[in-house]
Amino acid sequence: MIKLRIPATTANMGPGFDSIGMALRLYNEIWFEEKDEGVEVFQHGKPSEIPLEDNLIYTSLIKTLEKYNYKWRGFKIDVKTADIPISRGLGSSAACIVAGVIAANILMGEIMSIDEIIGECVKIEGHPDNIVPSVIGGMVISLMDKEKVVYSKVNIPSSLRMFVMIPDFKLSTEEARGVLPMNYSREDCIFNISRAAMLINAMNNQELEKLREATQDKVHQNYRLKLIRNADKIFKASEEYGSLAEFISGSGSTLMALIDKDNIEFEGNMAKFLENLDDKWITHLIEADFEGVAVL
Incomplete structure (x- = not known):
């Protein structure tokens, strides 16, 4: 059983369009469990109504596993807590992608570095401003140099x-x-x-x-x-x-x-x-x- 907690993120923060983001103490909690066959996705204990092909948690998980030739049979994915609202500008898509890629990395024996995890997540999401703080926390400046994600943390005033x-x-x-x-x-x-x-x-x-x-x-x-x-x-x-x-x-x-x-x-x-x-x-x-x- 893999249990993950992923933070919400706020991006842009005014002038930092597609480049500045911050992780927030607002979370989704998602559990992953391998099974012998089939895929089940639950949310708050009930079967998810989102088709598998549209479920970013599942598609990010499978895409990463297949990239590294991991032979999987089946999964149970359970969204225990979903405090990050969808389509509200708080990084819900990034949180789903990060959950899927991190879970895949753990299943494979943690063979990916942080930079490789971030890179894979950004390939799926398309831009890094929500992804990077979701993975490493804090306030982060991030940019794309061709296919490489370059990022740097910013100090946040304690008050x-x-x-x-x-x-x-x-x-x-x-x-x-x-x-x-x-x-x-x-x-x-x-x-x-x-x-x-x-x-x-x-x-x-x-x-x-x-x-x-x-x-x-x-x-x-x-x-x-x-x-x-x-x-x-x-x-x-x-x-x-x-x-x-x-x-x-x-x-x-x-x-x-x-x-x-x-x-x-x-x-x-x-x-x-x-x-x-x-x-x-x-x-x-x-x-x-x-x-x-x-x-x-």
Whole structure:
């Protein structure tokens, strides 16, 4: 029996489009067990309604095993806990892929290095910003150099907390990418490069007062905010209640506010504000996850 816990992730964090991500203390827990024949996938004790060919946990597991010529017969996969919502910009796809590849590696006797695991996961996912922090935890800058994934961890201020706001409506990655322009001006590129650089340095130096300017963006957020009902109002309220910065988590629809741990009234104030909106919002006040995927 293999028992894995995989963290949610938030990506982009404002200006770090497809390159900056952070693992969060919000988890899926997935168990794997080899059997003599057949494949069974369960979620919360009930058979999964997702077809096997569309199940990223299963397809990632099998693709990795077959790449290394591992002779498998059957599996039982049980999603015990699924706290990472689907299509909300919290890395649910990355978590499934990481679970499948890590489980395959354990079954094969842990023959893959961390970099090989990350590389295999990114080949399946298509980009590294959610994958890398899901595997190794923390806040990470990652990029693709041809087929090689290059990554580096960023220090996270110990007083930083993430207020996660998850609506009851989904936003697909395809829809969120579809609203983006094909070209950007030189000014917009400079704007984002400078903010992304400032975000990393402000984190490393624990300069929380610079996060608001450092999380501004002209590549994706202005276009995607129109797809998330009341996003502008929520960002405005967050700032009024003392948040350090706000941004869309991944491609949405989840919104994120960064706050100082000493801002003890923020959670209650924002919860009351969100209750008055038309959509239902689930919130979590959490810290960053520094471990990444864990074998339980």
